Amino acid sequence: MLQNISGLTGCTITATDGDVGTITDLLFDDATWTVRWLVIDTGTWAASRKVLLPPSVMGHPDEATHSFRVRLTRAEIEASPTADTHLPVSRQYEADLYDHYRWNPYWGASGIMSGYGGMAAPMMITNPDTTDRHESYRDDAPKPPTEPHLRSADEVTGYHIHTSDGELGHLSDILMQDADWTLRYLVIDTSNWWMGKKVLLSPRAATSIDWEQRLIHVNVTRAQVKTSPDYDPTQSVDRAMEDNIATNYATHASIPPH
DSSP states (O other): OEEEGGGTTTOEEEETTEEEEEEEEEEEETTTTEEEEEEEEOTTGGGTOEEEEOGGGEEEEETTTTEEEESSOHHHHHTSOOOOTTSOOOHHHHHHHHHHHTOOOTTTTTOOOOSOOOOOOOOSOOOGGGTTOOTTOOTTSOOOOSOOOEEEHHHHTTOEEEETTEEEEEEEEEEEETTTTEEEEEEEEOTTTSTTOEEEEOGGGEEEEETTTTEEEESSOHHHHHTSOOOOTTSOOOHHHHHHHHHHHTTSTTSOOO
16 A cells, blocks of 8 residues: 655654654665665653654554554663654664664665665754664674665655756655555656646655755656646545556656656
C-alpha cells in the first residue's frame, strides 16, 4: 500500500511500555530511495530529545489513533544517542545507533545497500559526541561506507522541479510503499505552471538536488508531465494508474515501466 509521507508526520510512537514521542521527519537514502530513519521528538518525555529509529522496528500504523507501535522499551529509546538535526548525519553516528540496539546495519558487512539506484549526496544529523567512539570497530572488522546518502523528506518538500526544458512546479509530497519503506513516487504540484494539476513521478527520474537553489532536477520534459495522469490525493493509486504513469514516461529510457 502507498502511504503519503506527510501523513506520517505527527504520528505518535508507542513503545512496549508507553508513548515516547511523535514523528517529525523521515530520512531517506537518495542512492536507493528508501527510508532509513524516522526522526522522533520525545517532547516533554526524556528531556525533549530527538532520536532516530529505523523502520525495521515499526509495527503497522493504527489509523484510529494515528500512532505506530515499536518493538522497543522507553528505556532503550531514552538511552540511544541524541540526534542533532542541524548537522549532517555521519556513518559513524548511524553505526553507533545500530551498535546501541545490537542490530545489523542496513548497509551490511559488504557495504552494499539495498534498493534501486539514484544519485548520491550527504544530508543532515550527526552527534559530535560520537566522533571519537571508534572502539567497536577493530582493524579487521568490516568498515561501513564513509558517506551516507541521507536526505530529509521535510527539507525537500517544497523544492521546485526542473525538467530538461524548464521549471514546472514543486514537490508537494512523497508516496512511500509501506511494505518496504521505499519511495515510490514524487508528488508534483504544477499549480504555478499549468492549471494546478498534481502528477506522480518516479524518484528514479531525479538526477540531482540543488540545495542552495532548492531545486530537484529530473530527466523528463514538461510535455511528459503535462500528459501524465492527474493525481488525486483523496484516491488510492491502483495498478491501472501506475500502468498509465509508466506508459506515459516509457519514452524516456531512464524511467523504465514497473
